[in-house]
Amino acid sequence: QTISVSSTASHPIPTTLWGFMFEDISHSGDGGLYGELLQNRAFQLVTPGSGNALNSWSAVNGATISVIRESTPISTALPNALHVVIPTGRNGGVGFANAGFSGIAVTSGTTYTGSFFYRFPASSGFRGSATVSLQSSSGSTLGDTTVSLSGAQTSWAQVSFSIRANSTPGDLNNRFVITLDGGSAAGQTINFGLLSLFPPTFRNRQNGMRNDIASALAEVGPSFWRFPGGNNLEGGTVDQRWQWNATVGPLQNRAGRQGDWGYINTDGLGLFEYLLWCEDLGAEPIMAVWSGFALGGTSVAQNQLGPFIQQSIDQINFVIGDDSTEPGRLRASLGHPDPFKLTYVEIGNEDFFAANTYTFRWTTYANALKNAFPQLHFIATTNVNSPVLTPKPTEYDVHVYQTPTWFAQNSFFYDGFARDGTHYFEGEYAAISTNPNDIFGPPSDGRLIFPTVESAAGEAAFMTGLERNSDIVFAASYAPLLGHVTNNQWTPNLVAFDAGNVYRSTSFYVQKLFSQNRGDQYIPSTLPSSTGTVFWSVVRKTSTGQLIIKISNTGSSAARLTFNLAFNNVATSGTAQVLTGVPTSSNTPQNPNLITPQTSNISTGKSFTYNAPAVSVNVLTFGAS
Numbered sequence: 282q283t284i285s286v287s288s289t290a291s292h293p294i295p296t297t298l299w300g301f302m303f304e305d306i307s308h309s310g311d312g313g314l315y316g317e318l319l320q321n322r323a324f325q326l327v328t329p330g331s332g333n334a335l336n337s338w339s340a341v342n343g344a345t346i347s348v349i350r351e352s353t354p355i356s357t358a359l360p361n362a363l364h365v366v367i368p369t370g371r372n373g374g375v376g377f378a379n380a381g382f383s384g385i386a387v388t389s390g391t392t393y394t395g396s397f398f399y400r401f402p403a404s405s406g407f408r409g410s411a412t413v414s415l416q417s418s419s420g421s422t423l424g425d426t427t428v429s430l431s432g433a434q435t436s437w438a439q440v441s442f443s444i445r446a447n448s449t450p451g452d453l454n455n456r457f458v459i460t461l462d463g464g465s466a467a468g469q470t471i472n473f474g475l476l477s478l479f480p481p482t483f484r485n486r487q488n489g490m491r492n493d494i495a496s497a498l499a500e501v502g503p504s505f506w507r508f509p510g511g512n513n514l515e516g517g518t519v520d521q522r523w524q525w526n527a528t529v530g531p532l533q534n535r536a537g538r539q540g541d542w543g544y545i546n547t548d549g550l551g552l553f554e555y556l557l558w559c560e561d562l563g564a565e566p567i568m569a570v571w572s573g574f575a576l577g578g579t580s581v582a583q584n585q586l587g588p589f590i591q592q593s594i595d596q597i598n599f600v601i602g603d604d605s606t607e608p609g610r611l612r613a614s615l616g617h618p619d620p621f622k623l624t625y626v627e628i629g630n631e632d633f634f635a636a637n638t639y640t641f642r643w644t645t646y647a648n649a650l651k652n653a654f655p656q657l658h659f660i661a662t663t664n665v666n667s668p669v670l671t672p673k674p675t676e677y678d679v680h681v682y683q684t685p686t687w688f689a690q691n692s693f694f695y696d697g698f699a700r701d702g703t704h705y706f707e708g709e710y711a712a713i714s715t716n717p718n719d720i721f722g723p724p725s726d727g728r729l730i731f732p733t734v735e736s737a738a739g740e741a742a743f744m745t746g747l748e749r750n751s752d753i754v755f756a757a758s759y760a761p762l763l764g765h766v767t768n769n770q771w772t773p774n775l776v777a778f779d780a781g782n783v784y785r786s787t788s789f790y791v792q793k794l795f796s797q798n799r800g801d802q803y804i805p806s807t808l809p810s811s812t813g814t815v816f817w818s819v820v821r822k823t824s825t826g827q828l829i830i831k832i833s834n835t836g837s838s839a840a841r842l843t844f845n846l847a848f849n850n851v852a853t854s855g856t857a858q859v860l861t862g863v864p865t866s867s868n869t870p871q872n873p874n875l876i877t878p879q880t881s882n883i884s885t886g887k888s889f890t891y892n893a894p895a896v897s898v899n900v901l902t903f904g905a906s
């Protein structure tokens with residue numbers, strides 16, 4: 282195949298083109314990116330005495346533990362506490378343990394920092410200490426410290442501690458343990474609440490992100506971060522919707538909420554943490570506001586939307602409001618007086634599920650929010666122009682989950698779109714099944730557990746089309762971003778993880794190859810055949826004078842491509858980064874680095890030939906001017 286490459290750019294490429302979509306799904310937040318190591322740390326939303334009240338907690342050496350509704354709670358947001366009775370006649374440490382989120386990773390030399398609240402429900406003469414430790418599954422102590430407890434403390438007191446691990450366990454099944462001496466503490470009753478333990482966090486942020494996962498995401502260099510959902514924005518009911526104000530301020534004032542993926546969200550990863558994370562990541566937020574529809578099917582009537590719209594205005598003012606606004610003052614009081622960067626606000630999520638009411642919900646929200654924030658862009662979430670919305674959306678969020686073949690055959694998806702001023706956010710896309718008749722089915726029916734080489738190559742083909750159409754596509758993100766390797770509600774995920782490991786997928790490497798090899802100009806070239814198997818896009822990075830050719834060969838045979846460049850000065854050599862392998866192979870916990878990009882030198886010039894291997898994603902980089 283011969284490909285002519287122009288030397289004149291057709292359009293600039295938006296800086297926001299490649300980024301991430303995030304929501305708390307498959308423990309991507311609590312138990313994943315969010316650094317908290319203890320599961321069910323504040324007994325949020327559980328019913329005392331119910332089966333899951335003690336989820337992740339267990340008694341040690343004969344203590345009696347239970348979750349109670351506290352008569353004097355830590356806060357109205359946290360009404361529950363752990364009630365611990367130390368029996369008589371026990372020797373050694375007696376107390377309780379937390380098993381983390383399917384384990385706790387402990388590495389020697391690492392310092393873990395934590396805190397908990399305690400109070401003696403009845404004043405007692407006890408004056409003593411508790412041992413706070415990290416223990417392996419065999420019960421050996423990996424690190425410990427002691428804290429003083431006083432029986433005179435009948436009101437809640439917060440105790441802080443740090444534990445330096447001095448040995449590395451054999452596995453992840455470690456526990457966080459608090460014990461008192463069975464002799465001196467015999468017969469004591471103590472309530473505990475909001476127990477927290479953090480490893481070192483990304484950029485050492487207080488209440489921050491788990492370093493290994495955060496670092497893997499930062500490796501991609503995303504330019505936007507869509508949050509908080511996705512379904513997890515919406516709530517099963519109106520009251521269960523994500524509410525920004527319930528997610529900011531001291532942790533003891535965050536009640537948590539029933540997430541939309543089957544588990545309670547602590548909301549410890551809240552709006553302020555998301556915004557600081559965007560700054561640490563160098564990404565701008567694409568922030569969603571709840572749009573009056575709950576996943577259980579309730580739409581708020583148009584004349585009832587006022588309070589929800591006000592809540593969205595407050596949410597936006599928390600992000601960008603000045604000190605004339607209360608949310609702006611709240612942000613300043615939390616340590617960020619300057620506004621955060623914000624351009625895009627998405628109104629709802631996948632409202633094509635409730636298009637009949639989105640017509641008025643969109644109109645009411647868009648008019649009110651555009652009036653309040655004329656500088657912002659508001660993204661609609663129904664199908665493009667169906668139904669017709671007023672005011673006419675300037676941006677739409679388009680989602681697609683399909684087969685690798687679909688992606689390989691639809692890289693021209695946007696070529697036919699009218700250039701009418703509307704811009705598009707490909708907010709969720711992924712090849713998730715090899716079975717076109719059961720895309721969302723189980724692995725037994727074609728669903729992918731991990732991305733494969735062929736799914737990643739399909740996505741790359743599609744992405745060359747997004748890059749070509751980046752005059753109207755301003756942003757694109759694979760979804761879901763993160764998922765626990767076993768405790769999940771969705772596969773495949775861009776990045777999988779467990780308590781101590783991060784697993785980078787083939788699709789992760791495709792996102793990284795595109796994001797880390799951006800151009801700021803799109804360079805026209807001979808169009809690929811829309812029904813072919815080889816797809817490419819050519820961009821130029823003016824700051825370095827580099828030409829970057831991204832090629833996806835989704836076919837089962839190698840493709841010899843001859844490039845004829847109109848540029849006058851072209852380097853005679855460059856680099857090729859290639860991701861390829863057995864089409865159905867994946868990176869897995871058993872073989873996490875089976876498929877990684879390989880870099881090599883290539884000969885380039887005004888005319889050169891490159892051989893793209895079967896089922897491969899290739900990024901060629903060389904100087905051209």
Ligand SMILES: O=S(=O)(O)O[C@H]1C[C@H](O)[C@@H](O)[C@@H]1CO
Pocket residue numbers: 304510511512513630631709760761771
């Ligand atoms: O069940 S789905 O609607 O397919 O859920 C999808 C679409 C939704 O926006 C997101 O939360 C989820 C997976 O990324």
